[in-house]
Amino acid sequence: MADIERHGYDVVVVGAGGAGLRAAIEAHASGARTAIVCKSLLGKAHTVMAEGGIAAAMGNVWSEDNWKVHFRDTMRGGKMLNNWRMAQLHAQEAPARVLELEEWGALFDRTKEGLISQRDFGGHRYARLAHVGDRTGLEMIRTLQQRAVSLGIDVFMECQVHRLIRDEDRVAGALAYWRESGRFVLFRTKAVILATGGIGKAFQVTSNSWEYTGDGHSLALWSGADLIDMEFVQFHPTGMVWPPSVRGILVTESVRGDGGVLRNSEGRRFMFDYIPEVFASETADTEAEADRWYDDHINNRRPPELLPRDEVARAINSEVKAGRGTEHGGVFLDIASRRSADYIRRRLPSMYHQFKELADVDITAAPFEIGPTCHYVMGGVKVDADTAASTIPGLYAAGEVAGGMHGSNRLGGNSLGDLLVFGRRAGMAAAEYAAGLGAEPNVEEAEVDQLIRRALEPFERSGGENPYSLQYELQDTMHNLVGIIRTRSELEQAIEAVGKLRERARNVTVEGHRQFNPGWHLALDLESLLTVSEAVARCALLREESRGGHTRDDFPKTDPEWAKVNNTVRKKGDEVNIEQVPLPEMPDELKTLFEEPAK
Amino acid sequence: MSDQVTMKVWRGDTDGGGFHEFAVEAREGEVVLDVIHRIQATQANDLAVRWNCKAGKCGSCSAEINGLPRLMCMTRMSTFEPGQPITVAPMKTFPVMKDLVTDVSFNFEMAKRIPAFSPRPPDADGKRRMAQRDVERSQEFRKCIECFLCQNVCHVIRDHEENKQHFAGPRFLMRITELEMHPLDTGDRIPLAREELGIPYCNITKCCTEVCPEHIHITDNALIPLKERVVDHYFDPIVWLGRKIRRKG
Structure with missing residues (x-):
């Protein structure tokens, strides 16, 4: 039996972003002995970078808004591939989750009446994003963090979960290591909630932080749980493009929600040329109508700049390809000519600051360059909508690591609501499961010993490759071959390249010792990065159509047959198997919402 | 556009340490954190540094750069005198764990x-x-x-x-x-x-x-x-x- 640090809990939450913190708060409130295990310091998780707001049909700005409209927007944004029940629960419960944050101390921007203000965002019929300037994620994470601390929930910071341990088919524990000391920790636990976020670090140009290495996706898959929809990766239309060191950093959609427009190098507002049929009835087709919409949503249709993100990202890509891009391969985002400098600084303070300090650009003075950046993965752990339970007993997933909620494309603002709604549900369900479990699951000590030995192998090898070089190659491969526009031959190439990288990864060498050694951490992260990259590329190869965050050059149209199924990824022995599994059927009373004319 | 720069990075642990000199490339528009990452990727894989967002939003990469407390991700290389070495040290008030990482x-x-x-x-x-x-x-x-x-x-x-x-x-x-x-x-x-x-x-x-x-x-x-x-x-x-x-x- 390995001589390592040991802890016992009912529920272990992996990750301390919005979903993890919300899950832990709920599990704790339900009486479960709960721990949060997170790989960064508390309060630094990726949620902190969310800018625009939390979509919730509270009706504070437009009283016409309600959950049905939000539900419909979400489903249409996801090209109907969403798990309808998740989209419904999200639309119904998001308002209560926002008000709960206020109850815990969050200070949202206010309407004239003193209520929580709501802003416009792409794909949303009404202004419905509760926000704090353009730093909503920071407000959310700080509020949840302060709540969790005041409840006295145990937090293991800079502690990375390496593998889950099972007893037969159910969860029994999690093996982790302290980043600081490199020592291992065994958590014996009845339930695990994965709240690990996404996979963006598999791509070269991304808005995601180093943490986004697909940990939860991989832990789930390795444990035998199903993943769905891994081909759907969202490229946010507006990332910074210049200088190179800031390439990919997010430029919030609020710039467009607050009046900014996209122009090509000829000065043309090109989004009018890219309005797809499905959104034509609700999208303005003249600049005059689009401009009137900001003040009158009832009698005018939405500007095409506020189409869902997949549409806008593809349009930008096409403009650049057609030679109408900017000097550094983007297009222009122009808010300077449309709103006063005061207004811009008040509504978008951190954008102003970010461009000023990192790029010497004053966004209140002139249009600035932007281009698509890898932002979000719609695919993830297959979960039950009501409980966030995966297909493995005792394993739950909430937030970006879970699949289904957003279908093939996520609307802006729906992520923060997702974290809260399903974080809470996961916490509740995991606590209930743990309470109902009789005997403590058994942890096989020999398995733990073996996992530790394997994890330390990179120190024992010499002359192997540098893990950083492998990560760069992987990011390059995914960016070039599995990016915004995909095609069969390139996807096949990518799968082969990822396979070769996997072989080489078995032979990486790390220098130094175990204490806070980023080279070793990356060597271990490579396994999850390679796992999710393979899943994305293989799902993308199978789906022979274009939909949401998956565009095939060789299959440019949506295919009604593919509208009925999720690609479902499962580990079979050492192989990964992908099957097409029918979507859950939407009840008739919800189907009627899509028959009425757009209101 | 790129230049060679000299970075003096504090390396060590609870037992003590000192500044190590690295000659490294700095490209146009880069910030100190980019250059630290390049050292990590090419010369010292085990160089410990905290960072998350690289956009001034998470507050992880605090350090003392040429003696001034700054975020490494928001400190542009172009703000330094060309040819002069740049020192990067951990925050002084908190005990060092390893290299640039302190116990906060x-x-x-x-x-x-x-x-x-x-x-x-x-x-x-x-x-x-x-x-x-x-x-x-x-x-x-x-x-x-x-x-x-x-x-x-x-x-x-x-x-x-x-x-x-x-x-x-x-x-x-x-x-x-x-x-x-x-x-x-x-x-x-x-x-x-x-x-x-x-x-x-x-x-x-x-x-x-x-x-x-x-x-x-x-x-x-x-x-x-x-x-x-x-x-x-x-x-x-x-x-x-x-x-x-x-x-x-």
């Missing part, structure tokens, strides 16, 4: 000592109303990204380890002001601020304000008002009399 647990311990937000009941219709101008005062403090540079630079604890027992530092004294100014909060943390968390130690040298990457007016808008509230609470004769009477009743 002091801050997380202090956070636990501040009683949680406790709101008054909602309006009659169940909603909560606050005017924008009223929330803005606390919103300024909630911009804090917890980079702990203000804690690092505050000489009450930077130069006096022993004060860490009874001085929470600017970040957490500001948190108290934030709750005090929160339009819905009903708590009273003034005695705590004075008697346990050390607001009287602050002698408003504004070092914290100067290094704040979020440009929060920590001293003027948070610490001085907190000192004023302490004075009102303890020394204002009218408040004192009122309390005396209420206590009797």
Whole structure:
């Protein structure tokens, strides 16, 4: 039996972003002995970078808004591939989750009446994003963090979960290591909630932080749980493009929600040329109508700049390809000519600051360059909508690591609501499961010993490759071959390249010792990065159509047959198997919402 | 466009250490963190550094660059004199773990000592109303990204380890002001601020304000008002009399 640090809990939450913190708060409130295990310091998780707001049909700005409209927007944004029940629960419960944050101390921007203000965002019929300037994620994470601390929930910071341990088919524990000391920790636990976020670090140009290495996706898959929809990766239309060191950093959609427009190098507002049929009835087709919409949503249709993100990202890509891009391969985002400098600084303070300090650009003075950046993965752990339970007993997933909620494309603002709604549900369900479990699951000590030995192998090898070089190659491969526009031959190439990288990864060498050694951490992260990259590329190869965050050059149209199924990824022995599994059927009373004319 | 630069990076652990020189490439538009990452990827795979967002939003990559407390991700290489070596050292106020990574647990311990937000009941219709101008005062403090540079630079604890027992530092004294100014909060943390968390130690040298990457007016808008509230609470004769009477009743 390995001589390592040991802890016992009912529920272990992996990750301390919005979903993890919300899950832990709920599990704790339900009486479960709960721990949060997170790989960064508390309060630094990726949620902190969310800018625009939390979509919730509270009706504070437009009283016409309600959950049905939000539900419909979400489903249409996801090209109907969403798990309808998740989209419904999200639309119904998001308002209560926002008000709960206020109850815990969050200070949202206010309407004239003193209520929580709501802003416009792409794909949303009404202004419905509760926000704090353009730093909503920071407000959310700080509020949840302060709540969790005041409840006295145990937090293991800079502690990375390496593998889950099972007893037969159910969860029994999690093996982790302290980043600081490199020592291992065994958590014996009845339930695990994965709240690990996404996979963006598999791509070269991304808005995601180093943490986004697909940990939860991989832990789930390795444990035998199903993943769905891994081909759907969202490229946010507006990332910074210049200088190179800031390439990919997010430029919030609020710039467009607050009046900014996209122009090509000829000065043309090109989004009018890219309005797809499905959104034509609700999208303005003249600049005059689009401009009137900001003040009158009832009698005018939405500007095409506020189409869902997949549409806008593809349009930008096409403009650049057609030679109408900017000097550094983007297009222009122009808010300077449309709103006063005061207004811009008040509504978008951190954008102003970010461009000023990192790029010497004053966004209140002139249009600035932007281009698509890898932002979000719609695919993830297959979960039950009501409980966030995966297909493995005792394993739950909430937030970006879970699949289904957003279908093939996520609307802006729906992520923060997702974290809260399903974080809470996961916490509740995991606590209930743990309470109902009789005997403590058994942890096989020999398995733990073996996992530790394997994890330390990179120190024992010499002359192997540098893990950083492998990560760069992987990011390059995914960016070039599995990016915004995909095609069969390139996807096949990518799968082969990822396979070769996997072989080489078995032979990486790390220098130094175990204490806070980023080279070793990356060597271990490579396994999850390679796992999710393979899943994305293989799902993308199978789906022979274009939909949401998956565009095939060789299959440019949506295919009604593919509208009925999720690609479902499962580990079979050492192989990964992908099957097409029918979507859950939407009840008739919800189907009627899509028959009425757009209101 | 790229240049060779000389970086002097502090390396070591709890047993001590020193500056190591690296000759490394710096490309156009890069920040210090980019160059540190290049050293890590090409010359010292085990160089320890904390970072997350690389966009000035998470407050993880605090360090002392040429002696000045800064975020590595928001410090552009073009701001330095060409040809001069650039030194990067860990924050001095916190114990070194390894290389540029320090043990900042002091801050997380202090956070636990501040009683949680406790709101008054909602309006009659169940909603909560606050005017924008009223929330803005606390919103300024909630911009804090917890980079702990203000804690690092505050000489009450930077130069006096022993004060860490009874001085929470600017970040957490500001948190108290934030709750005090929160339009819905009903708590009273003034005695705590004075008697346990050390607001009287602050002698408003504004070092914290100067290094704040979020440009929060920590001293003027948070610490001085907190000192004023302490004075009102303890020394204002009218408040004192009122309390005396209420206590009797």
